[in-house]
Amino acid sequence: MLLNIAERHKLILKKLENDGFVEVADLSQEFGVSLVTIRKDLKALEEKNLLFRSHGRAIPSNPYTTEHHVNIKEKINKKEKxxxxxxxxxxxxxxxxxxxxxxxxxxxxxxxLKPVEGLTVLTASLNTALILAENPNIDVIQLGGIVRRSSSSVIGPTSEKMLKEFTFTKLFLGVDGIDIDFGLTTTNSMEASLNKEMIKAAQKIIVLADSSKFGKKGFGKICGLEDVDQIITDKKLDHKIKEKLEELGIDVTLA
Structure with a gap:
């Protein structure tokens, strides 16, 4: 007996919750209906903001992140950060x-940040430089370049060229999205380019990102996960994602 529309929708959402995605071809075969019917089902559910369609499949939500001003973003997941x-x-x-x-x-x-002996910090963030400059025990170097107002940071060829003159023990990197297959991303391509140079200049790459950043993608790709040594996130991270990251050799810290 064929399922009605409401029954199909209920099962699609259940499978989406359990598996993290559904495939159009698999649903068509399982429910005994055409590919066109399944696509209509997914479109109807997407219109209700219950899923996001992408390349013959559907996932729980839109993976593409949009740019917001730093003053807005700093209020999101404050305790986790x-x-x-x-x-x-x-x-x-x-x-x-x-x-x-x-x-x-x-x-x-x-x-x-509680300074250790002999700590030197280079930063692209104007806010970070101002915060750390108040501590006489930290040597602070501010990158120069084009000011990106939305993030209160610098980007561009001047900052990239400056990075080539130094070498660092660690990079602490913030991102807009972390996708298991695609890697680390940000909403700005010039910032992504600067982040790539930062990775080249540092011995250890440490990503600071709350769990809402996982499964998201920004416009500019920074690097693949193979370049990451450690990710520090919060305890809301899905255990399946944590296992996949650890399989890639990444040290995952849940704060």
């Missing part, structure tokens, strides 16, 4: 020379 920031500070070592990129997670890191 604070715990991530504190955990990140624990891995600093005496005489570390580190890069702090841009974004609200790394600004929070700067706010809670």
């Amino acid at each position: 604070t715990r991530i920031a504190i955990a990140a500070g624990l891995i600093l070592k005496p005489n570390d020379s580190i890069i702090i990129a841009s974004g609200t997670s790394v600004i929070e890191f700067a706010k809670h």
Whole structure:
């Protein structure tokens, strides 16, 4: 007996919750209906904001992130970002020379950073530089370049060229999206380009990102996950994603 529309929709959403995605061809075969019928089902569910259609499949939500001003983003998942920031500070070592990129997670890191002996910080973030400059025990280097107002940070060829003159022990990187297959992304292509140069200049790459960033994609690709050494996130991270990251050799810290 064929399922009616309501029954199909209920089962589609259940499979989506359990598996994280559904395939049009698989649903067509399982329900005994045409591909066209399944596409209509998925379109109807998408119009109700219950899923997002993409290349013959559907996933729970739109993976593409949009750009917001840093003043808005810093209020999102504030408690999680604070715990991530504190955990990140624990891995600093005496005489570390580190890069702090841009974004609200790394600004929070700067706010809670307790300096170790001989700490040098280079940053693209204007807010981070101002926060750390108040501490006489930290040597702060501000990258120059084009000011990106939405993130209160610098980007462009001047900052990229400056990075080539240094080498660092650690990079603390904030991102807009982390996708298991596509890697790390940000909403701005010039920022992505600067982040690539930061990765080249650092010995260890540490990503600070709350769990809402996983499964998301931004416009500009920074790198694949093979370049990442450690991710510090919060305890809401899906355990399946954590397992996949660890299989890739990434140290995952849940704060």
